[in-house]
Amino acid sequence: MSAFIRISDAVKTFGDPDSGGVRALDGVSLDVAKGEVVLVIGPSGSGKSTLLRVVNRLERLDSGEIWIGDDSVTARRADLRRIREDAGMVFQSFNLFAHMTILDNVSLAPRIVRKVPAAQAREAAARLLERVGLSDKLDRFPRQLSGGQQQRAAIARALAMNPKALLFDEPTSALDPEMIKEVLDVMTALAEDGMTMMVVSHEMGFARAAADRVVFMDRGRIVEQGTPEELFSDPREERTRDFIRHIL
Amino acid sequence: MKKNRAAAFSAGIPWWLVLLVGLGSISVGTALADESYRVIFGAVARGFGVTMTVAVVSYAASLFLGLLLGLARASRLRPLREASTFYIELVRGLPMLVILYYIAFVGAPALAGVLNALLAPLIGMGAIPAFQSRNFSFATRAVLALTLGYAAFIAEIFRAGIESVDKGQVEAAHALGMSHSQTMLRVVLPQATRNVLPALANEFVAIIKDSALVSVLGVQDITQIGKVYAASTFKFFETYNVVAFFYLCLTVSLSMLVRALERRLNKASSR
Numbered sequence: 455m456s457a458f459i460r461i462s463d464a465v466k467t468f469g470d471p472d473s474g475g476v477r478a479l480d481g482v483s484l485d486v487a488k489g490e491v492v493l494v495i496g497p498s499g500s501g502k503s504t505l506l507r508v509v510n511r512l513e514r515l516d517s518g519e520i521w522i523g524d525d526s527v528t529a530r531r532a533d534l535r536r537i538r539e540d541a542g543m544v545f546q547s548f549n550l551f552a553h554m555t556i557l558d559n560v561s562l563a564p565r566i567v568r569k570v571p572a573a574q575a576r577e578a579a580a581r582l583l584e585r586v587g588l589s590d591k592l593d594r595f596p597r598q599l600s601g602g603q604q605q606r607a608a609i610a611r612a613l614a615m616n617p618k619a620l621l622f623d624e625p626t627s628a629l630d631p632e633m634i635k636e637v638l639d640v641m642t643a644l645a646e647d648g649m650t651m652m653v654v655s656h657e658m659g660f661a662r663a664a665a666d667r668v669v670f671m672d673r674g675r676i677v678e679q680g681t682p683e684e685l686f687s688d689p690r691e692e693r694t695r696d697f698i699r700h701i702l
Numbered sequence: 703m704k705k706n707r708a709a710a711f712s713a714g715i716p717w718w719l720v721l722l723v724g725l726g727s728i729s730v731g732t733a734l735a736d737e738s739y740r741v742i743f744g745a746v747a748r749g750f751g752v753t754m755t756v757a758v759v760s761y762a763a764s765l766f767l768g769l770l771l772g773l774a775r776a777s778r779l780r781p782l783r784e785a786s787t788f789y790i791e792l793v794r795g796l797p798m799l800v801i802l803y804y805i806a807f808v809g810a811p812a813l814a815g816v817l818n819a820l821l822a823p824l825i826g827m828g829a830i831p832a833f834q835s836r837n838f839s840f841a842t843r844a845v846l847a848l849t850l851g852y853a854a855f856i857a858e859i860f861r862a863g864i865e866s867v868d869k870g871q872v873e874a875a876h877a878l879g880m881s882h883s884q885t886m887l888r889v890v891l892p893q894a895t896r897n898v899l900p901a902l903a904n905e906f907v908a909i910i911k912d913s914a915l916v917s918v919l920g921v922q923d924i925t926q927i928g929k930v931y932a933a934s935t936f937k938f939f940e941t942y943n944v945v946a947f948f949y950l951c952l953t954v955s956l957s958m959l960v961r962a963l964e965r966r967l968n969k970a971s972s973r
Contacts, residue, residue: 510877538879549874553892562888563878608874615878 457485458650459509459541459619464518466504478504479515480674486619491651493661493682496671497697502654505671506621509652510541523618535567542612546624548604550596550611556583557592560611568615575614582610586640602633606640619650626657638663656701658686670694722954729947738937742944745931749924750948756841756913756923760848761906767853772860778882786857793854798847798912805847806919811835844916852909859901863894900964907956911949924948 461484469475478501486492494502507513509520511527511534520527522540551559560579564570570578583589586606596604605625612620622641626634638660645651645664653665661668661682668686669679670693678685678694686702689695733739774786793801814833818825825832867890875885895902917926928945932938 512873512877535879535881538877543874543877545870545874545877547870549868549870551871551874551889551893552868553896563875563880566884566888567879611874611878 456487458488458490458523459484459486459652460519460521461485461505461509462519464505464508464520465516466501466508466513467516477501477674479508479518481518482671482674482676484669484676486650486652488618488650489648490666491645491649491653491664493665493668494652494654494671495656495668495697495701496677499673500671501674502671503623506543506623506652506654509621510538510543512543539567539615540617541619541621542615542617543621543623544605544608544612544625546627548596548601548608548628550604550608552596555593555595556588556599556607559596559607560614563611564614579610579614582613583607585613586610587636600633601629602636605629605633605637609637609640609644613644619652620644622651622653622655624654626655658702661686670697672697719954719958722950726947726950729943733944739940739944742931742937742941746924746928746941746944746948749922749927752841752921753910753913753923753925753948756845756848756916756921757906757910760845760852760913761909763845763849764852764856764905764909765902767849768856769860771853771857772864773886775857775861776864790854790857793851794858796851798851799915799918801851802844802847802915802918805850806840806843809846810838810843813838840919841916841921844913844919844921848909848912848916852905852912855908856902856905859898859905860894862901863898864890866897867893896967899967900960903956903960903963907953907960910952910956914949 461482464479464482465477466479467475467477476499480501482501482505484492484505494505496502504513508515509522509527511532515528518528522537525536525540526532527537550556551562554562557576557579560582561572561575564575564578565572580589580592583592586609588603588607588610591599591603591607596607599607609620609625625641626637629637634657638657641651641653641660642664653660655661665682667679668682670677670685670689670691672693678689678691685694686698689698733743771786771790774782775790777783777786796804814835814837817833821830821833824830871889871893872885875889880888913923914925916923917929920926924945928941932941935941
């Protein structure tokens with residue numbers, strides 16, 4: 455299987471590198487195949503969120519290269535619009551546009567970025583919202599929905615751009631326990647449909663149900679990776695073992 | 703029990719408003735009964751249109767200019783940011799009265815000079831006459847001065863509004879492939895404007911009051927007419943009562959509208 459997202463020797467430092475800035479990514483290489491679901495775990499500050507954010511270039515790398523399919527993410531003249539159409543993102547705090555209805559949230563980007571006619575964009579948005587179980591909430595504003603509903607709407611919004619891959623940055627961390635499942639169910643269904651996914655999350659249930667591979671990061675490096683079974687039941691590295699004991 | 707209810711009832715009454723409306727009614731009553739008040743009312747009322755025109759035109763223009771300056775202030779481009787900050791700090795550091803004098807007596811001749819230089823070929827051909835400062839009426843100069851002054855305040859309000867929008871909103875828009883200008887126009891500005899609507903409306907109340915400054919240029923607004931009338935009749939007490947009454951009618955009612963607006967916005971966003 456050929457790699458769809460290729461990250462090679464990625465380095466990203468926050469703050470002034472000369473006076474002990476933080477190396478969020480310290481030479482990370484990772485390939486994600488088409489249709490693969492990769493779960494990224496690790497302690498806070500290990501660089502896992504940064505790893506997602508450099509893939510759609512919300513953050514720029516200091517050095518290293520990233521490709522999504524044939525599109526270079528890191529080239530100086532990279533086509534940002536194309537990259538972000540390729541890889542959609544779902545955020546921990548949902549970030550739905552607060553001044554718009556759910557339907558408008560989902561149909562805005564297709565309309566103004568991809569120039570889809572308004573009626574068509576709305577129709578497509580309604581279909582996507584139905585798919586995530588929100589067909590009765592189209593005219594609601596984000597603040598009128600529960601956290602779980604908001605996150606499902608945010609997933610629909612990302613899907614509306616027909617992305618080839620989705621990046622999930624701790625999608626359930628801001629949710630009450632009873633809402634986590636409804637979001638994970640949507641994500642699992644996407645994984646089963648063959649979506650390429652990079653997911654930063656510590657949800658073991660999701661890992662076992664949907665992840666093809668789990669990557670453990672610490673201090674800006676990939677320490678260990680393997681199938682969920684391998685990593686959770688029989689980690690090779692001491693640091694991985696410590697961490698997994700903590701989250702189980 | 704009964705006492706509590708009475709206390710709650712009286713706490714709900716805005717006594718300052720009762721007092722104001724009372725005083726207002728008394729003055730209107732006196733005015734209708736008193737011949738000389740009726741005359742003063744009629745005289746000062748002639749300035750009402752000028753006051754409102756100056757306020758509304760300056761406000762509309764300064765909203766537009768202030769929005770541009772506020773956007774420049776929040777821009778990623780350093781020269782834009784620096785230029786707009788320079789302007790805002792300069793203007794906010796000057797008394798409005800000084801800005802008014804400056805525009806009227808330095809700005810207007812300078813503007814005429816610039817226009818003459820730009821249109822020199824046409825003027826040389828005799829197609830149009832050369833500009834002179836007196837081509838710009840004092841009312842125009844006053845509006846220009848208020849606009850330039852208030853644009854600086856309004857720019858700061860817009861900037862605060864832009865900064866009040868959660869950064870996650872911008873990231874989400876970028877992650878969907880929107881450009882910086884699309885993000886600003888479709889996501890940030892609508893929320894920013896909503897957040898600062900009450901502050902913007904308060905600036906309108908302030909500009910109504912500051913429009914009285916144009917009287918120093920002889921523009922025939924409420925204040926100027928009152929000043930001239932009082933000086934010629936020596937009815938200072940009655941005249942300035944009427945002048946104050948006009949301003950209070952405008953400002954108090956508008957302030958109450960702003961408060962109602964604020965309450966509505968708060969209710970809508972906490973729903």
